[in-house]
Amino acid sequence: MKPSTAQKFKNPRARHGFEGRTCSIAGVGSYVPERILTNADLEKMVETTDEWILSRTGIKERRLAADDEFTSDLATHAALRAMENAGVTAGQIDLIIVATCTPDMPFPSTACLVQQKIGARQAAAFDIEAACSGFVYALEIGQQFIMSRTYDTVLVIGAEKLSTVVDWSDRNTCVLFGDGAGAAVLQHRPQAHGLLTACMGAEGDKAELLCMPGGGSRRPATLESVAARLHYLRMDGKETFKNAITAMCTAVHQALQRCEIDITQIQCVIPHQANRRIIDAVGERLGVKPEQLFVNLEKYGNTSAASVAIALDEAVRSGRIQRGDLVLLVVFGAGLTWAAAIIEW
Numbered sequence: 270m271k272p273s274t275a276q277k278f279k280n281p282r283a284r285h286g287f288e289g290r291t292c293s294i295a296g297v298g299s300y301v302p303e304r305i306l307t308n309a310d311l312e313k314m315v316e317t318t319d320e321w322i323l324s325r326t327g328i329k330e331r332r333l334a335a336d337d338e339f340t341s342d343l344a345t346h347a348a349l350r351a352m353e354n355a356g357v358t359a360g361q362i363d364l365i366i367v368a369t370c371t372p373d374m375p376f377p378s379t380a381c382l383v384q385q386k387i388g389a390r391q392a393a394a395f396d397i398e399a400a401c402s403g404f405v406y407a408l409e410i411g412q413q414f415i416m417s418r419t420y421d422t423v424l425v426i427g428a429e430k431l432s433t434v435v436d437w438s439d440r441n442t443c444v445l446f447g448d449g450a451g452a453a454v455l456q457h458r459p460q461a462h463g464l465l466t467a468c469m470g471a472e473g474d475k476a477e478l479l480c481m482p483g484g485g486s487r488r489p490a491t492l493e494s495v496a497a498r499l500h501y502l503r504m505d506g507k508e509t510f511k512n513a514i515t516a517m518c519t520a521v522h523q524a525l526q527r528c529e530i531d532i533t534q535i536q537c538v539i540p541h542q543a544n545r546r547i548i549d550a551v552g553e554r555l556g557v558k559p560e561q562l563f564v565n566l567e568k569y570g571n572t573s574a575a576s577v578a579i580a581l582d583e584a585v586r587s588g589r590i591q592r593g594d595l596v597l598l599v600v601f602g603a604g605l606t607w608a609a610a611i612i613e614w
């Protein structure tokens with residue numbers, strides 16, 4: 270086992286005399302639905318080609334949930350796998366946080382539905398909405414409860430059934446997204462630092478770049494709103510692309526600075542899996558070597574809040590991440606929102 274980074278640098282949380290507990294990721298899990306939608310399938314649905322999709326995005330296929338499989342079901346599968354991985358029972362869970370922008374219903378929260386499905390009767394439960402940045406936002410929120418000694422075990426899930434908000438007649442967006450879920454169990458583990466820092470940001474004046482205009486209090490669902498297709502996501506792809514690169518780089522610089530480390534010390538960089546060209550541009554600007562990057566978007570496309578959660582689970586299970594490694598998660602999404610987290614595994 271590698272020496273703990275605890276010996277190498279100070280946890281930034283410990284500055285300013287903060288005496289909170291550290292918070293570790295005790296287990297991870299993920300789930301993707303069985304049904305695969307390939308680029309060849311999309312060629313039959315809209316005017317596109319496998320070559321266009323692959324060269325502009327890096328995506329080969331994505332998963333679609335069944336009609337009777339909802340965000341809470343995807344979340345539940347991922348949660349049970351993370352709990353098993355952590356060796357935690359439902360009765361031990363104090364809090365469930367689900368990050369999603371495609372909840373089963375506007376209310377109650379999807380977290381409450383998961384609480385019922387996994388039988389975590391003691392747990393408090395709520396959702397957070399930070400779009401594709403949601404999982405890292407939720408990790409940071411969960412961590413605060415562990416550090417403050419409010420709770421001992423927090424279940425954090427990123428889960429999406431984006432196929433329900435994608436306009437399958439719009440080639441500009443429908444090729445990009447997929448369904449899935451990833452989860453992490455947070456606990457204090459005395460020998461590890463765990464989550465070292467998470468730098469989060471938002472820019473609400475760019476909210477229009479990526480949004481779902483209908484179905485909320487501004488434009489409730491009506492016959493007219495549905496006819497105008499306002500209940501599907503809308504995106505300015507080019508502007509979103511540019512903003513993603515800038516925001517992700519800024520977040521990573523802040524996180525590295527807080528931990529007083531540089532990018533070469535990170536063993537595994539897991540970026541939001543939205544577009545291969547965004548990932549490569551961010552990697553290039555930050556000086557990330559190809560062997561540091563973990564990418565699985567060719568299989569799943571952009572699964573929003575589930576994206577880095579699924580990738581983290583796959584990286585851990587494949588042995589790509591070892592105990593003691595430093596892992597960087599960096600995300601970007603509607604809001605606009607962004608975040609970067611550094612974890613000592």
Ligand SMILES: CC(C)(COP(=O)(O)OP(=O)(O)OC[C@H]1O[C@@H](n2cnc3c(N)ncnc32)[C@H](O)[C@@H]1OP(=O)(O)O)[C@@H](O)C(=O)NCCC(=O)NCCS
Nearest residue numbers: 317318321325401440441444506507509510543544601602
């Ligand atoms: C959407 C995206 C892949 C488009 O790539 P791009 O290189 O910017 O492509 P452009 O916008 O220049 O479009 C070029 C042309 O391809 C067309 N096009 C768009 N989607 C297409 C598709 N699926 N198949 C074929 N052609 C397509 C456009 O209509 C445009 O045609 P036009 O010039 O005749 O109008 C890219 O902008 C992107 O990934 N943006 C960020 C999206 C994202 O990550 N969102 C989530 C953030 S969390």
